[in-house]
Amino acid sequence: MRVFQIEGDWGFDNLKLSDRPEPEPGPGQVLISMRMASLNARDLIVPERGYGRATGELPLIPVSDGVGEVVAIGEGVTRVSVGDRVCPTYFQNWTAGAPTPERFASALGGPLDGVMADLVCLSEEGVVKAPDYLTDAEAATLPCAALTAWSAIVTHGQTRAGDRILIQGTGGVALFALAFAKMQGAHVTVISSSDEKLEKVRAMGADETINYRETEDWARASRAITADRGGYDNIIELGGARTLPLSLRAVRPGGTLSMIGVLSGLNIEASLGPIVARQVRLQGVTVGHRDGFEAMLTAMAQHQTRPVLGKSFAFEDLKPALEHLRAGGHFGKTLIRF
């Protein structure tokens, strides 16, 4: 079968179209014929071994997100049947509960082989059924970006109606966070450098928008929005080094910064004094568990939430697709067709 894999040595240049024998499902396993995959910022980092030892070993099949059809099941499988359309879970061993080193060591697309293969063989515990109302392309976008947003807004954020939430940018996680925050009844501000993108997020339900190219001090500009409580309840912190100092000013006393992203560097030079003086919480969000994934799918199906899709590429064009992602400027998830 066709696979893409990083082989020989690390580095983007060593990401190659290749062949592997077709796997067969053992007891408790399912064989998935992949239909669509979807890219995340993380998929740019893995080929460079950007997570060090945690990136895994070569050869490595990259990419964590996708959707496919179950074409065979091993002995004793009960969670899914042949013909079901499923998404793999990002962390294969994290069904629920708190993270552990073992659970974090089970990520698809590094250190475990990912979904850039015609056939993927996984434990039945490592897949969830895709809701019928979603297209293949839509379902393919969920495992990493959507679940990260759900974890930030719902699992950790426990967002209440009336909460003020600020979302940085209009990338994959940001757009899902907007959808989920609105579902939970929150008031949402989105910041971006593009008026065109801000117009799009307003159409998706954003209550306020700030163009941070025009209004560099968006922390100050947002004061009127949150005046009654002294700042945002939750800031979906996606920018890292550049945004953190502003986020620390814009969050309310006792509020939360949801720390997200796979930016290879988060080298911060900042004063963390406000964390102490105003009881701020910085909550790292690392995708999430399968229970969260299934709760998210139930909510999405009820609300008929549709992921925002970007450009799609053929399987063999993985590298141009990654270049497209790296270039930025896109709106909606980048897709791979099988």
Added chain:
Amino acid sequence: MRVFQIEGDWGFDNLKLSDRPEPEPGPGQVLISMRMASLNARDLIVPERGYGRATGELPLIPVSDGVGEVVAIGEGVTRVSVGDRVCPTYFQNWTAGAPTPERFASALGGPLDGVMADLVCLSEEGVVKAPDYLTDAEAATLPCAALTAWSAIVTHGQTRAGDRILIQGTGGVALFALAFAKMQGAHVTVISSSDEKLEKVRAMGADETINYRETEDWARASRAITADRGGYDNIIELGGARTLPLSLRAVRPGGTLSMIGVLSGLNIEASLGPIVARQVRLQGVTVGHRDGFEAMLTAMAQHQTRPVLGKSFAFEDLKPALEHLRAGGHFGKTLIRF
């Protein structure tokens, strides 16, 4: 009556022994004849207006912690009676719930006048009864340092028996954190630069100790202690810029750094990547509310917990007392006798 106050201008030199008329309790207020006060690192920062506008206005009576006797009550007071021994609460308006700008703006000893006065007049909502088993000196140490430790270990930390906790240093908050963590059944590691102090904390119940002068990379040295779970559940982060990078390595996936302290600068130059990649939580801890104070006192009384006392100074020797605090090297809370 005698007061110490910062007058004329900000600065340690403007901290002066002075006089003010005796206050009288209005409706809902209590008049307290102070008996003992206790110093915190914060009391070194206030005279320099180290918290900016939040420090308050001149003249300002400093110091938040102490104990006294109720000598008069205003109309309608029901929470305490004349003759009761009480501690003021650090935040006068924070009885319970989440912090707000208003609740944070009600700290004693800046921006509100503190306890360095023979008589202090407060709302009955701003005091708690001191348990009988404590001496005046012991009770005086509780409002800021003890409650901060309680909030970190219990209110936010929800410490369970078997949790692994690391405490940095042997200052006021650290020693209370040790006592409370042991009360909750946790396993505690203390790091310090002094073998003599480490011997003392072992006598107080610390399970493991590391001299970070001898073992600079204490994050590595602690691996054996937490091997089964990949790091500490909670690190009582008191060191700031120097310790944070090590703490981020020593905490377990999904674990917490309790960010505490009044160090005027927390200018950090560090990679916050592990926060994202390992779902770490940085939880700022800003003293706490009155409900927490009362829960702490109940627990302390049950366990007959005794605060560790340091040197005591006469009222008029506030400045030498502050110098003693600034010099470091002490063990136990620095006290002021009225």
Added chain:
Amino acid sequence: MRVFQIEGDWGFDNLKLSDRPEPEPGPGQVLISMRMASLNARDLIVPERGYGRATGELPLIPVSDGVGEVVAIGEGVTRVSVGDRVCPTYFQNWTAGAPTPERFASALGGPLDGVMADLVCLSEEGVVKAPDYLTDAEAATLPCAALTAWSAIVTHGQTRAGDRILIQGTGGVALFALAFAKMQGAHVTVISSSDEKLEKVRAMGADETINYRETEDWARASRAITADRGGYDNIIELGGARTLPLSLRAVRPGGTLSMIGVLSGLNIEASLGPIVARQVRLQGVTVGHRDGFEAMLTAMAQHQTRPVLGKSFAFEDLKPALEHLRAGGHFGKTLIRF
């Protein structure tokens, strides 16, 4: 000034229109000129001393809910100004945190004097500002019924988008619970004995409705709605003895029954076995605290939520108004005009 009070002895017959001298606000107090009041089931129980000693002492001014204008403030008041439109809080001393005997002993309309008086004098801590977008009649309905629903759905229930919630009936708490559950993105089933009322709640957003007169075993009938998870996440239990056995069957493993109501008797004869065998939680909900009230108002203002109003009566017609409430059959809150 005019007041209604229970005087001489307990009993509905002793509820009389009477006079009291006008109060003056002391320090920290506000004087409110009442504009509208709103009735709750509880107001039928108080005149009969249905809460025993906790009902208070005679003479007692009944009714907890209403809205008025601040016409004078005492010394030191900062939370509100003359001219502000405010609602009293149901529990005058419960601003935040966990309930205590003292907090529960501070309910308006028994044991404390309530709002059936031209002027009401309260602590500034015991009022919240009414949002501008609400009429007087709408604002008057909030302190007890709306906050109880908010506490059940948000504070305790921590409702997530996609949660399945069942609400019993179409009374005051039920209609607010419907509004708040939809705000939080939940899927809501309402049961009632009236097709006409079920039509109204569908118009308000209910996803499913069951007429329990036609479908007596609504627990069985609801299985299709919750098949994927084995029952409801949260059941707003308002019926008591008759509904509890069905609710215990209709709730999911690990789910919650929000126990609400002021029915004088909850004499249950039932098997509580499912609580143990399926890890069910029964969570009593007793109105709520001021922090919850203010969070609810923020959410309502954002969503422009409008309470459902029923019949309104003149001040002097309190007794006919109570009879109207007792008769049942109404839809929307019963109001008293001042």
Added chain:
Amino acid sequence: MRVFQIEGDWGFDNLKLSDRPEPEPGPGQVLISMRMASLNARDLIVPERGYGRATGELPLIPVSDGVGEVVAIGEGVTRVSVGDRVCPTYFQNWTAGAPTPERFASALGGPLDGVMADLVCLSEEGVVKAPDYLTDAEAATLPCAALTAWSAIVTHGQTRAGDRILIQGTGGVALFALAFAKMQGAHVTVISSSDEKLEKVRAMGADETINYRETEDWARASRAITADRGGYDNIIELGGARTLPLSLRAVRPGGTLSMIGVLSGLNIEASLGPIVARQVRLQGVTVGHRDGFEAMLTAMAQHQTRPVLGKSFAFEDLKPALEHLRAGGHFGKTLIRF
């Protein structure tokens, strides 16, 4: 190999010593040579099909709790090795998170075959390593009784130092609850009908004891113990119909009743009014998940907690052992030697 199984028809008389072929571990499975088992009240109910359809199908091997040695592992097993001493988990499919119908349907000893067999074959996900410091007999007592107590005191109860906890009786769950509550720094009252047993629990750390045969109204008798807060924070409710009305009076406003037990009937005739009026929580506790089991073992190992052992019986004497359990009067867990 030898097994005990209920065969032919339900009923205690049909519990018979029998034979089954030795199982072999498939991929992901472990084969355990059982060494000791331990009985719970539940093991008296299963043979009578007391849980209805949820009891499982015949023939059924009973008993959930025990310890054994791993003698073979299937392909791909990584959690344990041959030679490890392990306990099975009560719910084979509940590793973490909230309960679901599927997780609850995976209990050992009904509906799944239990541990009364020389060899037991389980998924590697369904076992935990037993700590070295425990004897076989001690380790055998943990899966159901100890974890239920841990879930009540720690997972759900989030017990804090200073909390007041009341425990009913001196059975298996009660004695573990006492140990864990003391670990967490709580103040514990135990009630029993036997002065001799109360003396034993005082030696184990109980702070207060009440003989409910002498002092029938123990709710009243406990008022002095909890006067400062109006009742207990958490009552470990093990008595059911007879104790619930008293527990509802003895719990504090906002407090919790941990509903535990496998008494086939919990037919209660009682007023649940206090649940509503005082915001009481009734929290069903159904054993717990594997994450809780492992956290409990870590805590126990740190504190060197030793389960209380009762009489032990030979494998073939299962029926006399169950009769011994049924008779009551014992103190400490009843054991089965293999």
